[in-house]
Amino acid sequence: MSTSRVRLSPEERRLQLLDLGARLFATRSVEEISIDVLAEEAGVSRGLLYHYFGGKQDFREAVIRHAVEDLVEQTAPPATGDPLERLATSVGVYVDYVIANLTGYRSLVRAAAGGSEDLRAIYEEARSALTDRIFREDSLGDHLHDDAATRLVIRGWSALVEEMVLTWAADPSVMSREALVDTLVGALPALTGVVSGDRPG
Amino acid sequence: MSTSRVRLSPEERRLQLLDLGARLFATRSVEEISIDVLAEEAGVSRGLLYHYFGGKQDFREAVIRHAVEDLVEQTAPPATGDPLERLATSVGVYVDYVIANLTGYRSLVRAAAGGSEDLRAIYEEARSALTDRIFREDSLGDHLHDDAATRLVIRGWSALVEEMVLTWAADPSVMSREALVDTLVGALPALTGVVSGDRPG
Numbered sequence: 001m002s003t004s005r006v007r008l009s010p011e012e013r014r015l016q017l018l019d020l021g022a023r024l025f026a027t028r029s030v031e032e033i034s035i036d037v038l039a040e041e042a043g044v045s046r047g048l049l050y051h052y053f054g055g056k057q058d059f060r061e062a063v064i065r066h067a068v069e070d071l072v073e074q075t076a077p078p079a080t081g082d083p084l085e086r087l088a089t090s091v092g093v094y095v096d097y098v099i100a101n102l103t104g105y106r107s108l109v110r111a112a113a114g115g116s117e118d119l120r121a122i123y124e125e126a127r128s129a130l131t132d133r134i135f136r137e138d139s140l141g142d143h144l145h146d147d148a149a150t151r152l153v154i155r156g157w158s159a160l161v162e163e164m165v166l167t168w169a170a171d172p173s174v175m176s177r178e179a180l181v182d183t184l185v186g187a188l189p190a191l192t193g194v195v196s197g198d199r200p201g
Numbered sequence: 202m203s204t205s206r207v208r209l210s211p212e213e214r215r216l217q218l219l220d221l222g223a224r225l226f227a228t229r230s231v232e233e234i235s236i237d238v239l240a241e242e243a244g245v246s247r248g249l250l251y252h253y254f255g256g257k258q259d260f261r262e263a264v265i266r267h268a269v270e271d272l273v274e275q276t277a278p279p280a281t282g283d284p285l286e287r288l289a290t291s292v293g294v295y296v297d298y299v300i301a302n303l304t305g306y307r308s309l310v311r312a313a314a315g316g317s318e319d320l321r322a323i324y325e326e327a328r329s330a331l332t333d334r335i336f337r338e339d340s341l342g343d344h345l346h347d348d349a350a351t352r353l354v355i356r357g358w359s360a361l362v363e364e365m366v367l368t369w370a371a372d373p374s375v376m377s378r379e380a381l382v383d384t385l386v387g388a389l390p391a392l393t394g395v396v397s398g399d400r401p402g
Binding site for chain 2: 109110111113114116148149152153155156158159160161163164167174175179182187190191193194195
């Protein structure tokens with residue numbers, strides 16, 4: 001921690017500490033993310049962490065929120081290209097993120113599903129951000145109607161993606177990463193095609 | 202409780218008590234299912250319930266297992282008919298079950314996801330039973346290969362169904378029950394079509 005002594009603003013210092021904390025997320029469950037663990041792992045003083053983050057609970061939430069924002073940012077599709085190829089890039093990064101952060105990510109999904117209201121809020125925000133982007137980016141071009149029925153199907157698709165990636169990560173011998181990404185991407189127009197079949201015209 | 206005094210065997214009596222307990226599941230979360238609540242609601246003595254079920258935890262698990270077995274039994278598709286129509290009957294009953302038992306079912310999904318190992322085991326057993334039946338019943342006829350890749354997709358479809366039905370139940374104005382069932386049923390061949398597109402031949 002003493003190689004470069006660049007003077008950081010409090011905001012930059014807080015961000016640096018959050019980055020360190022988010023790295024714990026790769027191999028620790030949400031319950032294991034704590035000021036004590038980061039202090040020990042990264043050689044940061046507990047006093048400093050309390051100074052920047054207040055209580056233990058605030059620290060945990062800030063770290064998980066940061067890790068999840070990182071996921072949303074990383075999975076941003078490229079600005080141009082074929083819609084489904086852009087979606088494939090985004091889904092591919094999501095798959096890689098889950099593999100790289102399996103312990104933390106799986107525990108977040110479980111904690112959010114299991115009744116922790118604060119974690120559920122963080123998780124739902126990320127999910128909404130990812131879903132809204134699918135409409136904003138118009139990944140499927142003319143195939144995607146932005147209506148309540150399609151949003152319900154996209155929500156179902158998100159659950160399918162999460163379940164398939166977490167199950168696959170536990171046993172990747174089932175199919176290659178490329179076949180997984182292809183299946184997840186192909187599932188979206190297949191599903192929205194089913195619901196649009198319901199419409200007149 | 203004194204209208205008919207038919208003499209029941211211990212096994213029949215236990216089943217009768219489980220049926221009473223499973224009714225609590227309609228409007229109570231898994232945490233709220235207890236010997237005390239059943240004793241009060243159904244006018245059964247706590248002593249009798251302890252006699253038949255041992256401890257509080259054993260009672261809760263027995264009731265939830267019974268409710269879930271009931272779900273699996275009720276959703277059995279008709280023995281004959283067009284494969285997708287048989288699946289539609291099954292999915293329709295599932296939708297109705299979730300609506301009728303929304304509080305209990307949603308709390309079970311959350312508790313199972315959230316780290317309660319015993320409840321997760323019950324939930325996973327039910328999920329496997331429902332998934333295995335899709336292959337056994339051959340709902341999709343020749344379209345359904347029983348291989349690891351297809352099983353992964355079916356698991357994804359299960360997650361999609363659960364998410365869509367629970368989300369829809371919170372706001373059924375999005376689409377009719379019939380449109381929901383049609384979408385869920387149509388999603389299965391659409392999804393398995395995507396994964397079989399991955400195969401040679």
